[in-house]
Each structure stands twice: as structure tokens, then as C-alpha cells.
């Protein structure tokens with residue numbers, strides 16, 4: 001014990017990090033660590049301290065290493081933190097590596113038999129006899145493996161000064177109504193806490209002190225937020241095919257719809273079908289959209305690749321449909337359980353020929369909800385596929401958020417002619433640009449009155465929806481589609497701008513936002529560099545983007561891919577500003593952290 | 607090229623007061639004599655006779671000469687010429703969006719048995735209510751005559767290429783997948799096609815109708831097994847079909863005796879006057895056996911091969927409301943403020 005004690009004293013000398021630290025927990029996939037990790041994170045949250053929780057999991061069901069990262073930060077920085085302050089090593093296979101990667105001064109809680117304290121002498125070690133504690137606290141041997149993880153919640157709780165009343169609430173919440181499980185888990189936490197109180201030297205390196213920064217907030221993942229948005233948007237037909245990290249989007253929707261989208265007889269007001277593949281999912285979306293339903297699918301990169309032929313059809317024949325892309329690390333299977341903003345290009349221009357799509361880039365949980373809701377309005381207004389592009393980091397990780405606001409107002413069902421309107425019209429043509437905004441009027445199958453029928457095709461057609469190979473008809477059609485894209489500029493969410501007048505611009509989008517916000521503060525605090533920040537929220541680029549680029553001397557385009565896909569799009573649409581764009585890139589599968597941005601911007605300005 | 611003949615001033619009307627002319631489409635652009643056009647003509651006749659409300663029909667197709675034909679019938683219906691082989695998913699989406707649509711899909715042997723075989727199989731498995739016609743000529747007509755997967759072993763292309771691969775039979779496949787309505791016909795047998803199509807219009811699930819439909823341009827020579835001559839020589843009808851629509855039952859008597867009668871959910875009846883052995887169209891294993899035996903002898907067995915009207919369709923298995931989803935209004939589709947508040951509360 002004496003080295004540990006000495007180390008603990010050393011820790012006391014160092015500055016105490018109050019409500020500002022990161023924890024990483026190394027466990028084995030499928031060992032029940034998820035419950036323990038959520039309880040730990042939620043306890044900090046319930047104590048009023050802003051947190052985020054990221055699950056770094058393998059593409060495996062059970063047995064491979066998995067890590068959970070908790071970031072607590074009083075100022076609300078919730079991006080991944082480069083430095084780990086407390087490491088909890090529960091996985092013998094990775095423990096050594098986990099310890100070796102730490103920065104000096106970090107605290108390590110580990111399973112005693114692993115003897116990690118011999119690896120380095122610049123860390124603060126706390127060995128815990130987990131097996132002994134589990135055996136004592138849990139009478140059922142077959143549950144030991146699962147419950148073992150709850151012990152560290154108690155140990156860490158004692159060490160960090162967590163309020164065990166909040167932990168109790170978190171357990172009850174996590175294990176909704178399963179009384180026996182609640183008792184067993186609570187007993188394990190208590191055992192860990194009691195042991196630590198009695199045997200573990202105190203430390204004052206990291207502490208949690210009750211605050212009031214999370215009051216009234218929720219914790220949610222982006223997939224659930226998108227599912228809620230779709231449910232409130234009245235989605236009627238869903239075709240999907242499971243793929244990480246998007247599956248939980250439709251799975252959440254299934255759960256919500258099960259509860260809130262049934263009629264008096266218990267029958268569903270939304271048809272959700274697990275299709276045989278993504279091609280079929282896309283086909284179903286367009287079949288339903290064509291027939292007048294609000295339809296959607298959710299997928300990830302490989303699925304988008306498969307859907308791309310259909311998406312061209314939807315674009316060219318003008319059929320509404322919502323496509324959620326929860327991006328993962330590609331190409332190919334890539335790193336299927338890691339994050340990337342790697343599908344910017346494919347979603348902007350999905351399919352062959354000239355195609356340009358409306359894309360929405362939610363940057364937080366509220367926007368996941370609101371943009372999901374809005375995407376259905378846009379799809380029907382513009383009669384075209386809409387992409388809602390998130391990624392694994394937004395979609396599957398745990399984020400704190402203000403509760404969502406109810407979307408008031410009516411659905412925008414777009415330009416649809418019914419029997420009455422048709423009766424009053426002389427010469428309706430499916431693809432005529434009557435209003436000069438590029439958006440034609442459509443009719444829905446089975447509209448009575450004998451006037452609205454038309455033929456939808458992916459081949460060339462004229463304004464009257466007749467087959468045509470005439471050069472002038474083709475040009476008129478694709479030029480009108482381009483005009484429609486222009487019209488979309490006044491409908492899509494505008495970017496969020498923080499203009500400090502520095503002329504040093506940062507342009508980012510989606511899950512990069514928390515890291516960018518933190519990086520901007522670091523740039524000011526440590527390097528006296530002010531930046532202007534434009535957070536892009538949609539394609540097409542709007543007038544605000546034009547102005548931002550014009551007003552900046554340099555625009556750092558922050559994105560999570562290798563090739564600077566967004567920068568390439570910007571260069572295409574703003575060729576005159578081509579040299580202003582500088583790429584700040586991050587693409588190793590991990591979530592973006594502030595340090596990466598700071599370092600790269602500083603490197604440009606050396 | 608065949609579309610319905612223009613109606614004379616006193617053209618007969620059906621129960622809806624529509625003439626046959628009300629069921630035609632644009633002028634066909636297929637080769638003169640193409641089998642596909644005869645199928646179009648029978649669809650028009652059957653729909654007219656069955657009093658189908660054309661505006662409630664959704665017409666779907668993939669890509670191919672066959673897939674062009676939805677433009678040639680039912681001008682008053684909405685049509686959707688989609689992508690090659692993937693029409694089944696489009697029809698599935700439309701059928702779910704509006705369960706009152708009468709769905710008619712037209713495909714080819716290339717469209718359905720190669721690029722689209724996966725979607726076809728899953729559509730059958732889900733029992734999407736649709737009349738799905740495979741206009742089967744053993745070749746890819748539109749891309750100028752390559753073999754399709756229904757080409758018989760040993761059949762020869764115009765330029766002498768011999769097919770060395772065994773065919774996939776759409777009917778055997780559909781039976782295997784539990785399809786509740788499996789039929790085969792020949793575009794040169796309008797009477798049988800008509801009876802099968804009318805029965806299909808009464809069915810409330812997936813109907814797979816494989817129609818041998820010679821391609822006169824690329825596959826109608828004597829060494830082709832899907833030529834007019836070969837089909838005529840080897841067409842063995844299983845039974846004589848009589849179809850009687852529900853509301854005509856009182857006037858027409860269903861033949862008794864050696865015939866078997868199957869009733870559809872709407873009350874319509876189809877009678878089978880057996881020609882071969884004791885063929886029973888409700889016996890799935892019997893149907894499989896006779897199909898395999900026929901294939902070995904090089905025969906096209908035609909007729910309604912199998913029918914089961916009791917299988918739940920996709921509307922039942924998705925548990926959707928009885929009202930077409932597209933008719934639901936915002937008040938029904940958008941949960942209230944209280945629901946959001948409850949959802950938020952659970953996440954705090």
C-alpha cells in the first residue's frame with residue numbers, strides 16, 4: 001500500500017479538478033458494463049454537472065474490449081477530451097495498454113490481481129479487490145460477472161464525492177421497474193462505496209461538487225431524438241434494413257410508435273417494415289412517397305451506396321422521401337462502430353448524372369429532433385429525397401440537452417392537387433413550373449374525378465409527364481430541378497453565426513460543434529486568437545454562407561474525413577474564394593476533440 | 607401492336623358505365639407481334655369486365671420492353687415505371703401507403719428472375735396485394751436479346767449461342783415461397799389469360815402470373831423454347847377455367863360434377879374443369895409435383911396452378927389501421943404536447 005499512499009499524497013498537492021475531468025472505463029463487451037457506465041454518468045448529471053458519455057465499442061457482440069468515456073465539465077464542454085484523468089481498468093486484456101497511454105498524474109482504479117502499479121510510477125494507483133467484494137455482496141454466482149462492474153461505480157463514487165442518493169435514482173431509472181435487478185445492483189454499489197470509504201486513501205485530484213447546471217435537462221442519443229422528430233412529423237411508412245450505427249433510430253421509432261401511434265383499436269398509424277436490403281428500403285420509401293405518405297428510411301454509408309440508383313429516380317421523377325444517414329467510418333465495412341463525417345459528398349450528390357440534394361446537418365440533440373421533423377416538410381414541399389446526415393457520435397452517444405419544444409403549426413404537405421382543384425384546372429401538367437420556383441404540382445394515386453392521373457418514370461419526360469428524348473425537354477427538366485435547389489435556399493435551416501469581426505473564420509457542421517466551441521475558447525485563452533464561427537446546418541449553401549466567406553480572410557473548414565469533402569463542395573460553389581479554404585481534418589474513428597482543432601489552426605498560422 | 611379497338615358510338619358499358627375505351631392507354635411502341643401486347647389487351651378486357659375503377663389502380667413496372675407496357679393500359683390510373691428489377695419494393699410502399707389501391711405490376715423474366723429476384727421473393731413472402739405479371743420471353747428484349755434466367759437448357763439464341771444453364775421457373779419459385787396465387791399462361795391463349803386475370807383481380811394477396819410471351823425480334827425462331835410455335839406445341843392446360851364475379855353469381859351457374867370451385871374473399875368464384883388426372887389447384891404439394899414432372903417432359907403446364915385465399919397479407923402483418931394511411935389527417939398522425947412532455951420526462 002505504501003506506494004499508493006505516497007502517490008495519493010502527491011495527488012493532494014496537485015490542483016484539484018472540480019467538475020472538470022474525464023473518466024475512461026475499459027471493460028469487456030457484453031459484460032453488463034453499459035448499465036454501470038450509464039449509472040456513473042447519470043449520477044454526475046443528476047448532481048447538476050454537465051456530462052457526455054461516449055461508448056467506444058467493437059464490432060462484436062461479446063468478448064472484445066470496449067471503453068466508455070465520460071466527460072464532465074462545468075462550463076458545458078462535452079466534446080471528447082484528449083487527456084484521461086481517471087482510468088478504470090476492468091479488462092485484463094487491455095489494462096496494460098490502457099495504463100501506458102495515460103498522461104502523467106492520472107488516477108488508475110484497477111482489479112487488484114492485475115498488478116498494474118508496476119507499469120509506471122508517475123500515476124496514482126488504486127487497486128480494488130473486485131472479486132472479493134462481488135462474492136460478499138451478491139449471493140448468486142451466475143450474476144457475479146455482471147454485477148462486478150457496479151462495484152466500480154461505488155468505488156469511483158466514493159472517490160469522487162458522488163451523492164449516493166442520486167446514484168440510487170440513476171439505478172432505478174436505468175433498470176426501470178426490475179425490482180430484483182435494482183436491489184442486486186444497488187447492493188454492489190454500496191459494497192464498493194463502503195469498501196472504498198474504509199480502505200482507500202482519499203484523493204483530491206478530481207472531485208464532483210453539486211451544481212445546478214443540468215436542471216431540467218435530458219440525456220438522449222441522436223437516434224432517439226431523430227426517431228421522436230419523425231414520429232411527431234407523422235411518418236406513415238418506414239422501410240429499413242439494420243446497420244450500425246443507424247439501427248437504433250428505427251428501433252426507437254418502433255418503440256415510440258408502439259406507444260403513441262395507435263388508433264383506438266390498437267392498430268398502427270405507421271407501417272414499419274424491415275426490408276430485405278437497402279435497395280428495397282429505398283424503393284419502399286419512394287413507392288409510399290409517390291402514393292402520398294410521409295415515408296423514411298434510416299441507414300449508414302454502405303446502405304446509401306446501395307440506395308443510390310433509387311435516389312436518382314426519386315430526384316429525377318420528383319418523389320418525396322426522408323433518408324437518415326447515421327454515418328460511420330468508411331469506405332466499405334471500414335470501422336463500423338466508429339464515427340466519421342465521411343458521407344458528405346455522397347449525400348450531397350447521391351446517384352449518377354447531375355444530382356444535387358437538400359441535406360440537413362443537425363449539430364446537437366435539439367436539432368436532431370427538429371430537423372428530423374422538418375425533413376418531412378421539406379421532402380413534400382420539394383418533392384425530392386431529403387438527407388438528414390448525422391454520424392455515430394451524434395446518433396449513438398449520450399448527450400445532454402434542453403428538453404425539446406413541441407413543434408407547433410401544421411405539416412407542410414407541399415403542392416398537392418385534390419379532386420376539387422383539378423376540376424377547376426384546364427391544363428394540369430405534372431412537371432409544369434407554374435409558380436416559377438421550380439416546384440411542380442403533383443396528384444396522388446386514387447384521386448377521383450378522372451383528371452389527375454399521370455405516369456411516373458425515371459426516363460426522360462416532358463412537362464406533361466410524357467416520355468421524351470427531346471434535347472430541349474431534357475435540358476428544361478434538369479434546369480428546373482436546379483432551380484428547385486435554388487428555391488430550397490430560403491427553406492432550409494440557416495447557419496448559426498458567431499461573428500467576432502476577426503476575419504479568421506471557422507466553418508464546421510454536425511458533431512464537430514462541441515469540439516469547435518471548446519477550441520475557440522482555448523484559442524482565445526491560450527493563444528489570443530479570436531475566430532468567427534459559422535456552423536453550417538444544411539445544403540444548399542445559403543446567402544449567410546456567401547457573406548461569411550466573403551467577409552473572412554481565411555476559412556478553416558473543420559470536418560471529420562480525410563479528403564476534405566465539405567471543402568471540396570465549398571470550392572465548387574465558391575470557386576472565387578477557393579484559396580481561402582483550409583482544411584482542419586480528423587479521421588481516426590474517434591470523436592473530434594478540441595486540441596486537434598487548436599493544433600491544426602496554429603500550424604497553419606506558424 | 608394491340609390496344610383496344612376504338613369504341614363505336616354505342617360501345618357497351620360495364621357496371622360502372624365505362625366503355626372498354628376507358629381502360630386503354632397510350633399507343634404501344636413495342637415490335638409488331640410482340641407477345642407483351644396481347645397481355646396488355648387481356649388486362650384491358652379483364653379490368654373492363656371486372657368493373658375495376660381504373661383511377662384506383664396503381665400500375666408498376668421495372669425496366670424492359672415488358673416494363674414499358676403499363677403506359678399502354680389504363681390511362682386513368684397512376685403509373686410508376688421504376689428501376690430495373692426493383693419494382694416490388696415500390697409497389698410495397700404504395701400498397702402500404704394506400705391500402706385501397708388495386709396494384710398491378712408488369713415485369714419481364716430478366717427484371718424478375720435476375721436483377722429483381724430478391725425483391726420478388728420478399729414481396730411474395732410478405733404477400734403484398736398485387737397482380738404481378740411476368741412477361742416471359744426467355745431473353746432480355748430491351749437490351750437486344752441476351753439470355754435470361756428463364757431460358758431453357760439447350761435453347762439457342764438467334765445468333766447460335768446455346769444456353770448451358772438450367773432455367774429458374776417463376777411458378778415453382780412462387781409456390782416454394784408460399785404464394786397464394788400462382789398461374790401460368792401463354793400470350794397466344796387470350797381466353798385462359800382472361801380467366802386467370804379476372805381471378806387475380808378477386809384475390810387479396812400476391813398473384814404471380816408467368817405468361818410465356820414470345821419476343822418476335824430476338825427469340826421466336828424454331829430452336830427457341832419460348833417461341834410461338836414451341837409454346838403452342840407444348841402448352842398443356844391443366845384445366846378449363848371459369849371465373850364468375852361475385853355480383854354475377856346469380857345469373858351464372860357454376861358447373862358442378864368433375865369441377866372444383868374456389869371462393870375468393872369477395873365472394874367471387876373460380877371453377878376448374880380438370881383436364882389432367884385429378885388436378886387439385888388447392889393442393890400445394892400436388893402443384894409442385896406436376897410442375898416438376900412437366901418440366902422434365904418439356905411441357906408448359908398452364909392454368910391456375912395453385913390458389914389459397916386464406917393467407918394474411920401485408921396489411922394484416924403490419925397491423926396498420928383500416929383507413930388508408932394516406933387518408934389520416936394531421937390530428938391523427940401528430941401526437942400531442944402531452945406525449946412530448948411525457949417522453950422528455952422519461953429522459954430526465
Ligand SMILES: Cc1ncc(C[n+]2csc(CCOP(=O)(O)OP(=O)(O)O)c2C)c(N)n1
Nearest residue numbers: 669670671672690714715716717746747748
Ligand atoms: C441497373 C440496370 N442494369 C441494366 C439495365 C439494362 N436493362 C434494361 S432492360 C434489361 C433486361 C430486360 O429484360 P426483361 O425484363 O426480360 O424484359 P423484356 O425486354 O425481355 O421484356 C436490362 C438488362 C438497366 N436498365 N438497369
Ligand code: SF4
Nearest residue numbers: 637640671747821822
Ligand atoms: S424486342 Fe422482343 S420483347 Fe421487345 S418489343 Fe420487340 S418483340 Fe417485344
Ligand SMILES: [Mg+2]
Nearest residue numbers: 714715716745
Ligand atoms: Mg424478357
